[in-house]
Amino acid sequence: MExxxxxxxxxxxxxxxxxxxxxxxxxxxxxxxxxxxxxxPSTELIxxxxxxxxxxxxxxxxxxxxxMGSKVKxxxxxIIMVKAREEK
Amino acid sequence: MQVAGRKVAVVGMGGAFPACANLDDFNKxxxxxxxxxxxxxxxxxxxxxxxxxxxxxxxxxxxxLEPVLTELAERYPETYxxxxxxxPDIHLATADMGSIWAMLGAQDATKMAGWSTREIESxxxxxxxxxxGAGNQILRxxxxxxxxxxxxxxxxxxxxxxxSMSYREAANISCLLKTKGVCESITSACATGLGNIGHAYRLxxxxxxxxxxxxxxEGTALETFIxxxxxxxxxxxxxxxxxxxxxxxxxxxxVCSFGAGIVAxxxxxxxxxxxxxxxxxxxxxxxxxxxxxxxxxxxxAGQQRLWKGLMPDKGLRPDVVKMHGTSTPVxxxxxxxxxxxxxxxxxxxxxxxxxxxxxxLGGAGSVELITALLMLQNQKVxxxxxxxxxxxxxxxxxxxxxxxxPDKPLAAYRHLVPxxxxxxxxxxxxxxxxxxxxTNSAMLVSRDI
Numbered sequence: 001m002e003x004x005x006x007x008x009x010x011x012x013x014x015x016x017x018x019x020x021x022x023x024x025x026x027x028x029x030x031x032x033x034x035x036x037x038x039x040x041p042s043t044e045l046i047x048x049x050x051x052x053x054x055x056x057x058x059x060x061x062x063x064x065x066x067x068m069g070s071k072v073k074x075x076x077x078x079i080i081m082v083k084a085r086e087e088k
Numbered sequence: 089m090q091v092a093g094r095k096v097a098v099v100g101m102g103g104a105f106p107a108c109a110n111l112d113d114f115n116k117x118x119x120x121x122x123x124x125x126x127x128x129x130x131x132x133x134x135x136x137x138x139x140x141x142x143x144x145x146x147x148x149x150x151x152x153l154e155p156v157l158t159e160l161a162e163r164y165p166e167t168y169x170x171x172x173x174x175x176p177d178i179h180l181a182t183a184d185m186g187s188i189w190a191m192l193g194a195q196d197a198t199k200m201a202g203w204s205t206r207e208i209e210s211x212x213x214x215x216x217x218x219x220x221g222a223g224n225q226i227l228r229x230x231x232x233x234x235x236x237x238x239x240x241x242x243x244x245x246x247x248x249x250x251x252s253m254s255y256r257e258a259a260n261i262s263c264l265l266k267t268k269g270v271c272e273s274i275t276s277a278c279a280t281g282l283g284n285i286g287h288a289y290r291l292x293x294x295x296x297x298x299x300x301x302x303x304x305x306e307g308t309a310l311e312t313f314i315x316x317x318x319x320x321x322x323x324x325x326x327x328x329x330x331x332x333x334x335x336x337x338x339x340x341x342x343v344c345s346f347g348a349g350i351v352a353x354x355x356x357x358x359x360x361x362x363x364x365x366x367x368x369x370x371x372x373x374x375x376x377x378x379x380x381x382x383x384x385x386x387x388x389a390g391q392q393r394l395w396k397g398l399m400p401d402k403g404l405r406p407d408v409v410k411m412h413g414t415s416t417p418v419x420x421x422x423x424x425x426x427x428x429x430x431x432x433x434x435x436x437x438x439x440x441x442x443x444x445x446x447x448x449l450g451g452a453g454s455v456e457l458i459t460a461l462l463m464l465q466n467q468k469v470x471x472x473x474x475x476x477x478x479x480x481x482x483x484x485x486x487x488x489x490x491x492x493x494p495d496k497p498l499a500a501y502r503h504l505v506p507x508x509x510x511x512x513x514x515x516x517x518x519x520x521x522x523x524x525x526x527t528n529s530a531m532l533v534s535r536d537i
Contacts, residue, residue, distance in 0.1 A: 046246035
């Protein structure tokens with residue numbers, strides 16, 4: 001799965017999070033930070049992680065989420081890493 | 089301790105009321121003797137599993153709300169959309185249905201009060217609001233996915249705690265309005281609504297706060313309803329509008345309903361000084377326990393002590409008693425006789441608003457206090473609908489050796505139990521509510537004259 005494809009899927013998820021301003025989703029890049037750029041309440045990161053698991057058909061370990069960064073690229077890296085781990 | 093000369097005024101009210109668009113609609117329907125009880129479509133879907141399907145319920149659509157269903161859990165509202173734009177999304181995310189009603193009620197009550205932003209956000213403004221049950225609708229899903237389906241705890245989302253904790257309504261109101269005073273909940277089963285207002289009254293009366301947003305809530309939840317249905321204490325066998333029939337010989341249980349009642353309280357002289365419209369003045373609040381070791385059975389002695397605590401010198405006689413009047417067989421008769429024991433056989437009337445909208449559980453006491461404020465405003469007594477026939481025979485407990493209450497049957501007090509709304513001069517109303525565990529609450533509220 002290409003990185004842009006993952007980002008597009010991520011943005012679809014973010015559109016369902018009503019506490020994120022939809023206008024801020026225009027121009028999201030890998031460097032976009034959920035907390036500082038999108039003003040995402042920290043509690044919503046858990047909901048986003050659960051939706052990512054559902055959308056991409058993967059399951060994070062608890063440690064994955066504990067150590068997850070707050071930038072888009074951090075989640076993209078994590079999704080790729082977990083997908084690879086599960087395919088082994 | 090009470091601060092001498094310090095009084096408490098009610099200056100605002102709001103809430104969520106079954107089958108009503110708003111408080112004005114509620115007022116209009118109540119005083120035209122309408123019933124707000126309906127067949128509940130959701131309960132009917134489970135009609136083979138439950139006895140009762142009537143309720144004074146409130147749908148999401150009726151409150152201008154739209155659930156956002158998550159694909160992670162079936163039929164689970166992840167959050168709500170406020171189609172009328174009253175509450176920001178950030179506050180909807182932390183709220184269950186009842187908490188949203190509480191926030192809407194608080195907005196309406198503080199607007200009616202005319203409090204400034206500075207007054208609302210003051211350290212002298214508290215929030216005391218609670219509900220009878222937990223966030224049962226939220227918890228059911230979280231527990232089902234974890235225990236039955238073996239899913240990760242996070243599948244139910246990050247808001248299970250804030251949407252189901254005991255004081256979620258107070259917390260959500262405080263976060264929405266940015267109050268800086270006391271924020272807490274009193275829970276006392278079906279006395280919760282009046283208990284929270286009583287506690288808020290004391291905070292002001294004792295000089296700890298100048299203002300308070302207070303009340304009780306019970307959000308629509310079949311999860312809550314089935315607990316009472318399982319006890320086989322809900323009304324059965326009548327059309328919806330006939331189902332709640334306090335004091336009538338044919339009564340066979342209460343109608344489980346939902347709603348929210350929020351009031352704005354303010355120290356009386358401060359309210360007067362700024363020219364506030366005083367909806368009522370709280371004369372006193374008293375609460376106690378039966379102390380007889382029984383979780384459910386009403387206690388005549390406990391209610392006798394309640395009245396002595398509320399009116400120690402008998403100087404503040406009410407013109408109307410707003411009864412708890414649930415439509416349960418024993419509860420109603422013990423209550424009616426304890427009122428007669430305290431006030432005598434003449435000079436007041438009994439009003440049972442549950443006859444019109446059922447029993448709102450944790451919301452009952454506060455919504456019913458609002459009905460009392462409306463009675464003061466309209467100078468009309470709300471009826472005990474469906475109280476067609478009062479028992480012409482003595483109750484079983486009246487025939488026992490240890491009975492020390494009135495020795496006449498309920499039918500002897502027909503003149504105190506109106507079947508229709510009627511006008512009379514009302515200067516003071518006593519409000520009564522009781523709850524499981526033998527808890528009893530009473531408040532006297534007067535017209536400001």
